[in-house]
Amino acid sequence: MMISEEEISLDNLDMLAECHKGFIIRTVSALTGRYVSIEHDDAYMIALEGFAEAVAKYDSSRGSFLGFAKLVMESRLKNYLVKEGRTETMASLDALRESGWDFPDRISEEERCLKEEIEEYRQQLAYFDLDLEILADTAPKHRDTRENAIGIAEKTSRDRQAVSLTWQKRRLPVRAVARLADVTEKVVKTGKHFILAALIIFVKKYPGLSDWVKKAGGIQ
């Protein structure tokens, strides 16, 4: 999205930060060599501060805004990393982990619960001879199709008979699901792995994954 020079002011900071979210994340990720966490990420916050500073200090004589903003953000991030000694620590911790050492992660309770959920979920998938690799290869590519599949899984999860049949047969009862969701059998067959994977999440009521999938399927 093109931003005019007049728009680059602190009054528009929120809009500018939102528009350049990818740019900020990319800058952080490139410098730290890791992914930016959604929940709380110190480096991301520092980068945002740097971005705000760039917005405040920018004028046209400094060249392009994004070039200038990147320079400011990188400068602030480097200062932060040096101060925290993060880069070296991360590298040494990784090296120790690789050599067999185990360090407890500073992770939130929510993340820990989600991790447990995921482990259990993977076991359930294995019960149906599925794994995440299969899902990555067979999941519908189109957003609408995915949403539709998640909707079908949600409807099916409310039918006890269909659910018990699924667990009993260790596969998706295509005809029953098609009838329940009022779609053709072909639709169910095409996305059977994905529907089954979503169905497991709804039936087992994994709170973290369930919220995530519902959001993806546009289910309130």
Next chain:
Amino acid sequence: MCEKAVVLEIKDDYCLVMTEEGSIVRILKKSGIREGQKIYILEEDLYCSKDFVKGSAVLPFFSREKDCGSGNSGCGKRKAIMTKILTAAAAFLIFVGTLSLPQLSDPAYAAVSFDGEKSVQLRLDDENRVISAKSYDETVNKDVLSDMEGCRLEELWDVLRDFSGEDEPVLVAGAPLKRRAEEDTEALWEEICENLNESICLRGEKKDVREADKQNKSLGIYLLEKAVDEDALAEYFGAEQGEKLAVFLKKHQEKMPQIYRKYVQLSEAGDDDAEDFEQDQDEADDEEIGDESDDSRDDDEDEKPGGSVVKPQNPDDEDSDAPSEDGNEEASDADDEDENGDSDEEEDENEDDNEEESRDERI
């Protein structure tokens, strides 16, 4: 692209995450990544490997060669292969398209040929406008043909009438070239009949137009030849056009000698049949009057249908069969009555037979 994702599984080279859109994708493994972590992923974070080409959720990102290259070397090769495949597919489509598009976009709706002293075949669109005009025997000047193109058929009646002498028949053949034209051509026929009084109308099909073109003949001449070859003039022309056809063929015998020769042969065969039939009829009647033997009657009955005449030049071509059959029926009815042996009825029978004879003679 900047999406939220939750890390589901960490593998040796990559991680599996579920995006907020619900898709499960592979991303590059970076330091500090943990299962259950919610992260932002960018387009360049997607992991692409030749192992996951087929059906992979990470397929759409070919353009990030640099990023993919940093992750693994398979991406560049895959891109090269895909480029080759796409190039081949594009070349194939262009080739097929070049061949098929002209046919698909052909606006020709019907083809009509006019054969008289001069011959022309027109391809018409759905508004009876001439798309192309061709003279297979080159009797029509190219300038005239090019002038015809773009004109509506009703503007060409005067030109088409000049293709033959006054009161001389013109052989007009038409065929629909599109399925939806099959019904509309009725109106076209009516228009032709109205404007070319002496026309001999023939109807063909799209395949006939194709075949005629292959043989470098107009549709009319092709169909006429076909009708003569198949000894099916009555089927092609109908009984009422026989006379006009005879005149037409006689007039243009030099132009189409083979067709004319076959036509004459057919006509002579038809005449012989007719004579045989009349002779048989006379003999049968004589025998009926003189001798009431059942055998001879049976023979007559067997022979009469066999003696039905197909005389192409006769306008009552098809009808000629019908009355004779009727005649047979009547005769057989009469025979049944003869068997009763009543003399009054016999007289009536003779009267009937006389009527029968006179009708046959008329035919």
